[in-house]
Amino acid sequence: MPIRPAIAGDIPQILELIRNLAEYEKALHEVRASEKDLIDSLFCQNPQVFAHVATDDGQVVGVAIWYLNYSTWLGKHGIYLEDLFVLPQHRGSGHGFAMLRHLAQICLDRGYERLQWWVLDWNQPAINFYKSLGAIPMDEWTVYRATGDALEKMAAANSPANNP
Amino acid sequence: MPIRPAIAGDIPQILELIRNLAEYEKALHEVRASEKDLIDSLFCQNPQVFAHVATDDGQVVGVAIWYLNYSTWLGKHGIYLEDLFVLPQHRGSGHGFAMLRHLAQICLDRGYERLQWWVLDWNQPAINFYKSLGAIPMDEWTVYRATGDALEKMAAANSPANNP
Secondary structure (H helix, E strand, O other): OOEEEOOHHHHHHHHHHHHHHHHHOOOHHHOOOOHHHHHHHHOOOOOOOEEEEEEEOOEEEEEEEEEEEEEOOOOEEEEEEEEEEEOHHHOOOOHHHHHHHHHHHHHHHHOOOEEEEEEEOOOHHHHHHHHHOOOEEOOOEEEEEEEHHHHHHHHHOOOOOOOO | OOEEEOOHHHHHHHHHHHHHHHHHOOOHHHOOOOHHHHHHHHOOOOOOOEEEEEEEOOEEEEEEEEEEEEEOOOOEEEEEEEEEEEOHHHOOOOHHHHHHHHHHHHHHHHOOOEEEEEEEOOOHHHHHHHHHOOOEEOOOEEEEEEEHHHHHHHHHOOOOOOOO
16 A cells, blocks of 8 residues: 655646545535645645645555644644545555554654544544544544634624623 | 734743643643743744734733644635633633634635634533634534554554455
8 A cells, every 4th residue: 555745746636536525525515725726735845734645556546635733732743634535446445544554653753642633423434443443532622613704703803792 | 912922931931821721621630741842843943833922911821822724625724723721810801812813813814714723512611702703613523533552553553454
């Protein structure tokens, strides 16, 4: 299961994989990333996001896109895996796990103590797989997101009265 | 509510705030970060984690520690707020919101479309506050974490049979 860092020539295939994953997550209409966006993000001078690809017979069949998170308790970075996807016709051959294993090894090599990612609650095959690896659901926590109008209102607003 | 980027001289106070927050989250025993860890992370040549502080009368009374996340759908970075904390005796004056507002403004200035953070499900005052700002709970998703033995087993293991 060869895994290697992505190169600029992989971008068209990586974007195709991103679109495939969004379709699986019923959100293809939300994909607005262009090839240029991905190149600018992944291959700029000091990238803050990274990609590895899984290949089969030289062809890109899977992608892992990740960045560094940070634990203030540990005072250390860790890896946050944003997207992990393998083409449906190439599943069951261990490509997904090979990418996870590669990232786990990067964590160990760098002294990072946490590899994290998030999972849709209805994606039971993925949940079973991740639990079988010993990953723990952080189910005491919920991620909140401000976007669009909320973000603009936050930036503009005066301090609301119910600030805890 | 003056907000400014943290400087190295703030580190002792920032570590104290991190310890205060961990205590509130009932996890003080998990804090292993040292002042050196924080300096190495925040003030290295290409930092991948950042801090802003809230001050009152020149004294640091709150901290926001954040890094860049990435949306493959948007092809853009966003901000992930890892820790937001204000000393209990300085709450209710808008310091927490001033830091959130500052980060929201950074998002708008840079064209980022998402500001995210996570919240303990029992922290109802915080949840009420964030919802009042228009933030949306991403409650279809759960974060999974591999650490310690699980991370080492992942790095070492052969591909398991139930790889989806």
